[in-house]
Amino acid sequence: MNIAVLLRRAAADHADDVAVRLDDLELTHAELAEQAGRFAAHLRAAGVGPGERVGFFLPNIVEYVVGLLGTWQAGAVGVPLNYLFPDAPLRHAVTDSGARLLVLPPGDVERVESVLEGGAPPLLTTGPGGSFAQAVADTAPTDAVVPRLDGDDALIMYTSGSTGVPKGVRQTHRNVLAEAEGTIEFYGITGADHVLNCMPMFHVGGLQLASVPLLLRGGQITLMPRWDVEVWLEIAQRLRPTIGGLISTMMIDVGNRTARDPVRLDSFRFCMFGGSRTPTAAIERLENGTGIPGTEIYGQTEQNGLVVTYHPGEPRRPDSMGRPLDHIVATRLVPVDGRETERSGDRPDDTTDLEPGDPRVGELWVQGDAVTPGYWHLEAPEKWAVDADGRRWFRTGDLMSRDADGYLYYVDRIDDMIVSGGENVFPQMVEEHLAGHPDLAEVAVIGTAHDRWVEQVTAVVVPNRPGVTVAALDRWCAEHPDLRGMHRPRRIEIVEALPRTGSGKLNRPELRRIFP
Incomplete structure (x- = not known):
């Protein structure tokens, strides 16, 4: 079933209640449904057919919600693009998705046209005088919902791949609905709930966890387009939301800010946080400064966002993410023999799971209605395993342990992904661009600890001439279009040689030991 059918039904049941808000702009559920119907009609008139893709390169603004709902109603597929993407990943994602239209702020038009080198699809700009608003205003709304089956794609969300090339994660209508229904049931979300959503909607946390469930229940969403701890407080x-969502860096900011000047936020039933492994001290600072007991969440884009968490009010076990949501996904914890074996994919698919309480570390495997059927234009067989019964499991690549009561404890990534400020950064991507510096012979990138970003991108480099300085390298990185944002190395170390294994491979564990 097309998820737009259920969203429109909820809008009719809560027609006069506020659905979405940004600053002084509010839309009721009825107004949201009407504008989405207008955009759906515009897409149909523009020749966008069922299954074709519509891209959104936006911060959290009202047009994002209108556009996605209209896209689904038209039977098309939404492509939420990471608004923090450097040029190369953005170019790949837009091109790979084959987006027929792209919705974006007017201030980004010049950059996008330059990045796509004349190959940009038609662009609809947001804002009061933008072409998106004009298209909505000039088109009569439609109530018709283009039929879609459970297995048809609703979204393609791009996440960095192990080679540094963004992968398009397919999310079907059933995937999105299963995740939303599971979240509603687990957290007890009702039409009386109100989420303060500052998690970006190009992430599953901001869209599948903090937006879609609220819309399906007739609740309200207050959007924040950019993070500012003072604005959030x-x-x-002022608005007293009942639900919050913070990536770990945001949570750290709130805890640090309220440590010196506590603010009691007693309206929240719960506040989700995740996106990085978060130190216990930071979680305690949040509760001490605001009274909010943080509710940890774990998930991936491939799992539509939520696989492990706590019930609201459930006591948190130190360093544990919580327990799997068995009503959303089935999980396995499969023992691993070592990082090199795991990367090579040599381990047989069918292995015995680790029992609860087994102290060993295993890789988390998942399957279920919320799990992606695969990637867009990419097979990625290494991400899947088939057990003896013929069941297909998604290999998360996350190493965990489990106590006797079933609580999971995150250990590490099998690969070497860095999660900085809630953003996934792959070392290979940064290394590729950094290696273009004319004064460097070798480069290696690892994640090292940071008191705010949780992890920071750290570059360890070998110069090819004397006199190369950290300051000069830092300036070069700051000006590189593909090393912006979280991809920019925040720490640079100059060495004479990189550590190698016996086979000549870069010894990343040794590098992490040298530069903690």
């Missing part, structure tokens, strides 16, 4: 006190 002001909105939380």
Whole structure:
């Protein structure tokens, strides 16, 4: 079933209630449904057919919600693009998705046209005088919903791949609905709930966890297009939302800010946080400074966002992410023999799971209605395993342990992904661009600890001439279009040689030991 059918039904049941808000702009559920119907009609008139893709390169703004709902109603596939993408990943994602239209702020038009080198699809700009608003205003709304089956794609969400090339994660209508229904049931979300959503909607946390469930229940969403801890605290006190969502870096900011000047936020039933492994001290600072007991969440784009968490109010076990949501996904914890074996894919598919309480570390495997059927234009067989009964499991690549009561404890990535400020950064991507520096012979990138970003991108480099300085390298990185944002090395170390294994491979564990 097309998820737009259920969203429109919920809108009709809560027609006069506020659905989405940004600053002084509010849309009721009825107004949201009407505008989405207008955009759906525009897409149909523009020749966008069922299954074709519509891209959204936006911060959290009202047009994002209108556009996605209209896209689904038209039977098309939404492509939420990471608004923090450097040029190369953005170019790949837009091109790979084959987006027929792209919705974006007017201030990004010049950059996108330059990045796509004349190959940009038609662009619809947001804002009061933008072409998106004009298209909605000039088109009569439609109530018709283009039929879609459970297995048809609703979204393609791009996440960095192990080679540094963004992978398009397919999310079907059943995937999105299963995740939303599971979240509604587990957290007890009702039409009386109100989420303060500052998690970006190009992430599953901002879209599948903090937006779609609220819309399906007739609740309300207050959007934040950019992070500002003072603004978040002001909105939380003034509007008194019942649900919050923070990536780990945001949570650390709130905890640090309220440590010196506590703010009691007693309207929240719960506040989700995730995106990075978060130190216990940071979680305690949040509760001490605001009264909010943080609710940890774990998931991936491939799992539509939520696989492990706590019930609201459930006591948190130190360093544990919580327990799997068995009503959303089935999970296995499969023992591993070592990082090199795991990367090579040599381990047989069918192995015995680790029992609860087994102290060993295993890789988390998942299957279920919320798990992606695969990637867009990419087979990635290494991400899947088939057990003796013929069941297909998604290999998360995350190493965990499990206690006797079933609580999971995150250990590490099998690969070497860096999660900085809630953003996934792959060393290979940064290394590729950094290696273009004319004064460097070798480069290696690892994640090292950071008191705010949780992890920071750290570059360890070998110069090819004397006199190369950290300051000069830092300036070069700051000006490189593909090393912006979280991809920019925040720490640079100059060495004479990189550590190698006996086979000549880069010894990343040794590098992490040298540069903690």
